[in-house]
Structures are given as C-alpha cells and as structure tokens.
Amino acid sequence: MRVLVTGAAGFIGFHLCVKLLKLGHEVVGLDNINGYYDIKLKMARLKELGIEEVFEHKLSESTIYNSQFQFIKISLEDQIHLPQLFQKFEFDAVCNLAAQAGVRYSIEDPMVYAESNIIGFLNLLECMRNFMVKKFVFASSSSVYGNSKNVPFSTKDKVDEPISLYAASKKANELMAHTYSHLFGIQTIGLRFFTVYGPWGRPDMAMFLFTDAIFNEKPIKVFNQGELYRDFTYIDDIVNGVVATLTQNNEKNYEIYNIGNGNPIKLTDFIDAIEVETNLKFKRELYPMQPGDVERTWADTSEFEKEYNYKASVEVSEGIMKFISWYKMYYSTHK
Secondary structure (H helix, E strand, O other), rough: EEEEEEEOOOOHHHHHHHHHHOOOEEEEEEEEEOOOOOOHHHHHHHHHHHOOOOOOOEEEOOOOOOOEEEEEOOOOOOOOHHHHHHHOOOOOHHHHHHOOOOOOOHHHEEEEEEEHHHHHHHHHHHHHHHHOOEEEEEEEEHHOOOOOEEEEEEEEOOOOOOOHHHHHHHHHHHHHHHHHHEEEEEEOEEEOOOOOOOOOOOOHHHHHHHHHHHHOEEEEEEEEEOOOOOOEEEEHHHHHHHHHHHHOOOOOEEEEEEEOOOOEHHHHHHHHHHHHHHHHOOEEEEEEEOOOOOOOOOOOHHHHHHHHOOOOOHHHHHHHHHHHHHHHHHHHHOO
16 A cells, blocks of 8 residues: 555654554655654654655655655645645555644644644645545544543543543544545544553653653652543554554444553552662652543543454553663663
8 A cells, every 4th residue: 555644753653654664555754843842853763764854845765665665844734735745646545643732732822733633634634535545544532532421431422522622623633534534435534542652752741751750860740649540552552553444444434433452540550660660769749630631541442343353462561661661772872
C-alpha cells in the first residue's frame, strides 16, 4: 500500500511509519513540526527514519528507506500544498495522527485547536474526497468521554459532554468524518486512543515528565491528590491496532473503536513503579484536580478485539522499563 501518515514526526506517527515500512509499505510522512514541544525530539525521530533535512513544502527522501519513505513539512490547514501532495501521489489510505495535542493547553490557546483540529481536518477530508482516496483511519481520543461514570468506556456511550476544547475538537472530527463517509463513500475508522506511552514519547505526557523529574531531582505535580486512574497503553500495542485497521478488510463504512490496554492503573501506582525501576524516590507535590482533566479512563476494547483480533499485550511494568531504557539512551547522546 501507499499510505499518507500525518503527524509523522510525532510520537505515534513516528512509530507507525517505522512499522509500516518494516512491513514493506510505501509511506509519505507529513508534519508541520510546530513548537508545542521540543523540536529537537521531533527531528531526532525523523533522523531515525532517514530524514536528514526538512524543507518547507518540499519532499525529502529517506537515506535508510530511499523512496519507500518520503517526508514533507506541511500544515493540515494548508489549502494549496496539501492538495498538491494528493495530486502527486495516489494514496491507498490516509492515517491522520496530526493534531494540536494537549488537554490543558487547549484552555490556554483554543484558536490553535480550531485551526489544526477542525480546519486542518476538514482540508484533509476534502483532499480525500477530491482525489478519491477510499480508506481513512484517524486518531480520536479517550478524552471525548469526559467524566463519564459508565465504566469501562464504551463506544456505545453518549459523548455529548466534553470538558475541554481538545475533547470537543476530537468529537467534532468523528462527526465530520462520518459526514464524508456517508456522502462520498470513504471507508472511515476512528480510533479513541487511551493514554499512550513508550520510547520517543511526548515530553508533556506523564511518563516523560515523571522520568525526567526523578533523574533530575525535580518535584512532580500529582493532581487530584493522586486519585486519578489512567488506561496506560504501550505504543507497540497502539501501533499494532492502527496497522490492523489500515491493512485488514472490514465491510463497515464508518466505525469508531476504543484502543487501549483495558486495565486502568492508579496514578500513584504508576509513580511507584517508576521509583522501583529507577531505584530512586520522587519529591511529590499534591495538587487539586486540574480544569479539563478527567478522573478515570478505562477502555472497553471488546468490539475492536472481535473485529480485528486485537489484544494489548504489554504490561505497564514492562512498558515503564522500556521507556526508561530509551530515556537514558536518548539523553546520553542528546545533551
């Protein structure tokens, strides 16, 4: 297949590109490489894919995978260069992992979310419509469930009460994708991700923040006095699920699935596990609940398991060990 992966310099997008390339698919990666977090980390991910230089609106070919992987720096909302990319390549499928991420940041700068997650998403759908791409997989989020009391979270639950603009933008994506699937026959699969972590992870996520703090003897902020539960899902399990939706046949024209570990972990237990793995102790600062945060995430993945033979397999203790090993390696060579 020839697959467009948006957000290719991001955490999940990078890992997805690696997996697809190893499976022999042709991949075009796209990212605007914004400054939401350390650009050096994004460029280091691209370097792992053989992209040595990045040019605005111009394709770069991998030094590792050659023409099997090419990368271009474009924003999703770019209505000139994105259609040109679709015109150049006849994509078999598009996987949209590009978005302005972050629940708390959506309270500080909501307009960025409207530009990337709404206008950019619509521009992508228009390109798929106009250039007749027939398969679309996109990242949604467990945040659409808000503070739902029904656990585990099921895709059959109503999700009409988001508590952050980020969550609202993801719900909007699901609705927009449904419209284009209905009108133009684009097979569309939305995946609600649950707290993804692992090597090359985002610096604004708990795993990275906590690991960085413990090695640098900095205090950590523990919100809601630690009474938070998260369905931590290791990156390999997420990527395997995404690849399944891209490569396996499914007769449904539109569907939303949860993709998670299905086993929520208390935040304080997660913190304790990092202490055990590093043989160090945290300085913990307890804080109240943050605006936009949810108390618990817990994925009901039964539908996804049934239709794609999917099962998360990486235990949190193993995932933490792998992340910490990567962190030490990365910062020993990227001071």
